[in-house]
Amino acid sequence: MARLQLTTAGESHGPALVAVLVGLPHGLRVTREAIDRDLARRQAGFGRGGRMKIEHDEVEVLAGLRGGVTLGSPLALAVRNRDFANWGDVMDPFVPPSGARAAAITRPRPGHVDLAGCLKLGLTDARDVLERSSARSTVARVAAGAVAKALLGACGVELFAHVVRIGDVAAAPVERDFAAARERAEASEVRCADPEAGARMVAAIRAAQRDGDSLGGIVEVIAWNLPPGLGSHAEWTDRLDGRLALALMSIQAMKGVEVGLGFAAAQQRGSAVHDPIGWNGRRFTRPSNRAGGVEGGLSNGEPVVVRAAMKPIPTLARPLPSVDLATKQPFDAQKERTDSCAVPAAAVVAEAAVAFVLADALLDKTGGDTMDEVRAHLAGFEASLDAR
Template structure:
């Protein structure tokens, strides 16, 4: 709850200073993956909140619900994958100099800090490992407006530890909740004898609230990175600092 509350403040700050907007959604529950190619935007937030499984596509929502129901009826739990997308992120947030301060490293650390998260991807993530370099990287071209742009976003908006101006795409994989109703084998530490795990009340699946928590963590990281580039004592001062920085970047492009 504390992370989400702080994340809400961070989201408001990065929106007011830089126009950065975030959205999160569920892309997989267990073995069921989203089939819709529709990518949500911040304008879809109301629709996502209205969906029981925080996904835009009704068919995907129904399949995700069924997967959770099946696990519940089997006395089991189930995990899944959530995705957070950050739109209109200024170019250059993060650094290529310090390994710990790379934007992707900071995002990965923040997402991995969420309880039950066991894996993080930025952009195409692990899928890139199966591709050749010619297919995995984003080509740079000069757009119709004369500015440099890319033909794809396999990198997920981060290259060389810094934001490249494309939407930042991060995913987090949640393991199934460990308090399984169908108690698992364990050992009584007092006696050393075999025992079964104590089942406490728990949800069957945590990915829907997990998406909201992941969004909050991304907001906190981006707010911190924004302070590094445009820190100030007020929103107005940060806006002026950011505008000066972006003007200098634009002159080089």
């Protein structure tokens, strides 16, 4: 049963993005710096468009925190859109926009929400749907994810996300030294832990930009020091792999999710896929981690390794054919200010999404009204593993 709940609100060019996080224990230390750092990481990355030059995302805490410590009440976070100052007449909450300043989107962009959203709501201007569907809303998920990361960190769990593919450029796999890989990814302008591949990724994005085109890729999130037994073997809605898949797949533009070997497991024999079990005199050991840390819907104590595939950005400088929603005349799709590649930013969103699921599953396992109780219950469980 999920204990943490996250509700987000906010339009791309509206006044602010908002996250309300319910279910946090009392006594979790949260710093402004930690949230703002992740917001800045989401804004970075080679291939992003002009919007990121306008925004300088900073969190405002509206409720749930006192003196840097959670109260155990709903935590409400807001991040203002600086661009609202330029869009006030289009996005005013009370005054309807008029004329050219309506910024209507009438020639739907293939791959975006425009056509499906207009069909759903009976509109001939996609502005009402694209404002909410826009990936600007991932700001709220990243802010909430920073809080989830603080909870995991307080329990000794670490995680990071990195880019393992952009277009046809793939990075070398990350080996066991995750902390070193995290540092390399953090230093890379495409969040890639393999510097040589990172340089080729930048070149691939430049080439796509020259052609008025866009690129997708694959992000990987690795979390370690997790206890076994998070998730559920009993209820399909509570399985850890299912929860991770939902969290990742619900990020804009994600079209595939893998745990461990993922799709590659389907091509191989069982003997080459499953991880042998050993015993080191104190604990069970796994010499390999092809399962990606999840077996039977439960974490197995090995690092959780998940990947998500992002399609190329749908708004193109050289647009695809489209049709005007009102006149049905053929036109090129409309252009909006856009990223050409947002895979590095999507990695930060994926990290936040995975952190939220793991923090939620950890709280399921430990229970506890306070962070002291959460840590004590976790320590008791870890001690029971040594005693087995």
